[in-house]
Amino acid sequence: MKIRISKATIVDERHPDNGKKRDILIENGKITKIAASIKTEVDKVIESEGLCVSIGWMDMRANFRDPGDEQKEDLESGLKAAANGGFTAVALMPSTNPPIDNKGAVEYLLNRAKSGKVQVVPIGTISKKRAGESLAEMYDMYRAGAKAFSDDKESISESGLLHRALLYTKNFDATVIHFPYDATLIPNGQINEGVQSTLLGLKGIPAIAEEMMVARDLTLLEYTNGRLHLGPVSSAMSIKRIASAKKDGLRITCETTAAHIAYSENELENFDTNFKVLPPLRSEQNRKELIKLLKSGKIDVISSDHSPEDEEHKKLEFDYANFGMASIESFFPVLYTAVGSSMDLAKLVATFSINPRRILDLEIPEIKEGVRANLTLFSISEKTVFEKMNLKTKGYNVAEIGKELNGKVLAIFS
Structure with a gap:
């Protein structure tokens, strides 16, 4: 499956493109291309206002x-x-x-x-x-x-x-x-x-x-x-x-x-x-x-x-x-x-x-071509409204139920 992450700001202080908007192409779980613009035909496009990508x-x-x-x-x-x-x-x-x-x-x-x-x-x-x-x-x-x-x-x-x-x-x-x-x-x-x-x-x-x-x-x-x-x-x-x-x-x-x-x-x-x-x-x-x-x-x-x-x-x-x-x-x-x-x-x-x-001496993922995607996609412009029905935890003690907060998690790749 081909997925294009469109115009996402790279958030990684080690990355040469940190703070810049880039397209990222993921094919069968692997990052195959990172560029200012990717025109390849894909199965899915991920885009959002304020879209960011980090490891x-x-x-x-x-x-x-x-x-x-x-x-x-x-x-x-x-x-x-x-x-x-x-x-x-x-x-x-x-x-x-x-x-x-x-x-x-x-x-x-x-x-x-x-x-x-x-x-x-x-x-x-x-x-x-x-x-x-x-x-x-x-x-x-x-x-x-x-x-x-x-x-x-x-x-x-x-x-x-x-x-x-x-x-x-x-x-x-x-x-x-x-x-x-x-x-x-x-x-x-x-x-x-x-x-x-x-x-x-x-x-x-x-x-x-x-x-x-x-x-x-x-x-x-x-x-x-x-x-x-x-x-x-x-x-x-x-x-x-x-x-x-x-x-x-x-x-x-x-x-x-x-x-x-x-x-x-x-x-x-x-x-x-x-x-x-x-x-x-x-x-x-x-x-x-x-x-x-x-x-x-x-x-x-x-x-x-x-x-x-x-x-x-x-x-x-x-x-x-x-x-x-x-x-x-x-x-x-x-x-x-x-x-x-x-x-x-x-x-x-x-x-x-x-x-x-x-x-913890763990391998630290990278945002680069040729590696398996280990990424978090999030928006700093969108907001999240917390409702119990949308949560996966069994925990009763979620303090934010009913609140609207800044920022939103969109997806992970791993």
Whole structure:
């Protein structure tokens, strides 16, 4: 089948035609020609106002709940949702039941997903059963296809365990992904400690619960000289400290989410549990500071942190509702509405296309003739109206239902 992508702006900071409009001819899944104008007769033409093309996007943090909680999301629905959100690759967190803590679990994911058009990148656990006590079989999982190791939102409180993980993974140069959060500081914290926590009477989570853990993690990283990725982080101070450590030569990267770029604690004034996330949405001032840090290149990755929940676990009194958003399909419109034309588009897209693959040592696709197409097509002029019937996720907790946002995902090739 011959497909012509017509007058699409190339969005790739590595590409010689970055920012220029080009026609792209795809024949049987392969890019065969890129030119200012292509007149070849084709079976299908893709064109749109504000049409852009980049390499296929990658989500570095998503939860598909499979195995264990397939009523919230399963691999099939999750991959359909990822494709609908513009992603051709997705890193799956190991917070399943049972967790992805052995090579058999890694192979299970890869075998089930191998025929799909969205690449699954398994992340194995750091500790057995995500219990934070002893190291999991990381090398076995690495050989089976795990690309990094994380206990997801189970932050590792025992410094010795994280120390051993950073040392052990040096043997095969893998990345440790850690969520920096000291849950013992404010047990059962619900939202950011600030104006809204006071007004709503909810237990607040101060930014220092994250910042203290970031400081500890950076100290361990300096001592071990391992590879560490911290995320999701929510505090501007955390990111500044990470940027300083990177400048000093540490192998450190960091990540925040589209929600933390787009939303603040003000979204919670009506006790909307769809905005109950971990780390919590911080102040509006902090959100604006995150955008400045993003524009200056101090945030390496923006993820969806897709965490689907069913109605039973989300439509509850605020204190009892689970944390998390089903956010993989709304990712780009949410992010683009928040940042828009105020940031170089290629630099923005790199945070969810080039950078995640670089951190995870994955092959980075290219937009060039002769290669298999791994592309995301999107419009920066069109808008997206979110309706439940058009979504692929099983997640009940989509915060954007009924909203109109800037930007629209049009298609993927992979």
